[in-house]
Structure formats: structure tokens, C-alpha cells
Amino acid sequence: MAQQINRLLPALACLWGICGVQGVQATDININGMVVASACSVDTGTVDQTVTFEQARAVDYTKVSDTSEWQDFELTLSACPLSTTQVTVQFSGDADSDDSTKFANAQGSASGMALQLVTRDHQTEISPQGTLAVVVDKNSRRAVFPLSARMYTPTGHVTSGEFQTTVQLTFTYQ
Template sequence: MLKHKWLAGAIMMMLPWLSFADASLTLTGKVVASPCTVDTDTVNKTVDLGTVQRRDLQTAGEGGEWQDFDLLLTNCPAGTTKVTATVSGTPDTQDATAWKNSGTSGNMALRIANRDRSQTVAPGDSLAQNVNISTRSASFPLSARMFTPLGSATAGTFQSVMNVDFTWQ
């Protein structure tokens, strides 16, 4: 009887060694380029859009003068070759390709475009620039103006916010 207990105990101790399972482990990661430095003037940029007379804003599309500005990134590491700027903010309710005016003037919105104004930049758009390898910088030359999407603008203040997220490659 003692022999059977010893044999049963030995078999029980061997069971964990007899059972096994295959396992597969997948490890993932990402290699990314080092970041550039966002220029201090770009971090909290204010673009003065000037003053426009209400009488000059009676027809849809009329607006103020275009004001040029740049989003500048500097000190890009040697491995960083491209910068993408994704813009966001509250779209205007009358024109989804423009930014909403949070000031007191009515029927007004913010229009952003590339420097030659051949392409409108709308909330949610992404812009890409290659890093200049000699200066190790990237610049996004843009223009902005306030305008009336529907016409019949009313007098008051104008303010709009465009957020920018930068990614690098």
C-alpha cells in the first residue's frame, strides 16, 4: 500500500512537467525622428488682422487685407527630414473651410491660405514641409484675413483661434 502511495505521489509530481503550451510573444515599437524646436514666436503667435469698415463687408466673400505670417521650426536634428502641421479649431457655421469668429462682430470668419493664396487651409487640414538640411529648419508660410461668408457683417470685435500640432519624420 505504501508502494502505491509513493508511486501515485511520484506521478502527481511529474504531471506539471508533462503538460505544456506553446506561447508566442510579439514585441513592437516605433523608431521616430527627433523633434525640431517650435520657434518662440510661433508658440503663441498673434496675427493682427487690422480694421475693416462694415460698409466694405456687405457682399459674401468680402474681407480685410491678407496678413502674412510664418510657422517656424528650428534646430531640427539631422535625421528629421519632414515636418507636418495639422491645424484645428472651431469651424465657422456658415463656411466649414473657415474658422469661427468668437468676437462680437456678426457674419465674420477667419480664412487661412498658403502664402500665394492659391490654396485654402481649413480646420483639420495637414500641411507638410521638408526640413532645409543646411539651416535645419522648416517654415510654413501662410496668410490670414477676416472675411464675411454671407455678407451683411455687423460691427464688433474679431477673434479666432487656430491650433497647430506638429509631427516629424
């Protein structure tokens, strides 16, 4: 029996050596994500809003920078979550070929006219691709962008026709 154990021990030692040589390797997994502020609701009066100007006469726009009267309007977002403290809007649209700080009369037939867009206090002009940020009111959970717009001639050479342009809005929440 001792002889059988002596023969078995080297065999077991070899098996243990083979079985014991196992690769062990530690590794890390990086998991990334982003927590973003939740969206507010765009009020129905803001969705597809139309700002209408009074009828203008081409003969009244003979000098560079002649303008129509300001038309006030606002963009309103409501039901903003508590985690959303600020809303930024980007204004996208075609820039006027004569004044790139104004929006082109892209869909209208009148020439020589552009859209000037500013904050309601007329202190900040908003150009195509420009942005504007407002703080969400903590009590009402609303974000309101008070704005004004008017027709503007960058050339002083206006022809009659329809004035129509589209400004697309993209909201970002912080």
C-alpha cells in the same frame, strides 16, 4: 546484495518515470514598438503668435466674399534632428457656421466675419482640421510654413465688434 539491488531497481525505475515526465512547452513572445522621428523646437515667435488685421469698417463688407487685406506670417520650427525630414501641422479650430472651410470668429463680437487661412502663395486654402506638410531644410534643420490670413465675410452681413479667433496647431514629425 544482488537481492537488494533487484528490489531497488524497480523503485528507482518508478522514480525515474515520475521525475522524467516533465512538461516542456515552447512559446514565442512578440515584442512590438515604434521608432518615431524626434521633435523640432517651435520658435518663440511662433508660440502664441498673434496676427493683427487693420481696423475694418462693417460698411466695406456688404457682399458675399468681401475680404480684408492679406496678413503674411509664418510658423517656424528649428533644431530639427537629422532623423526628422518632414513636419506636418494640423490646424484645429471652430469652423464658421456659414462657410465650414473658414475659421469662425469664435471669441470676437463681430458677426458675419470668418478667418480665411492659406499658404503664402495663396494656392492652398487651409480649413479647420486641415493639414499642411513641409520638408525640413537639410542644412538649417528648420521647417518653415509661410502662411497668409485675412478676414472674410461668407454672408455680406457684417456687424461691428471685435474679430478674434484661435487656431490650435498640432505638429507631427516624420
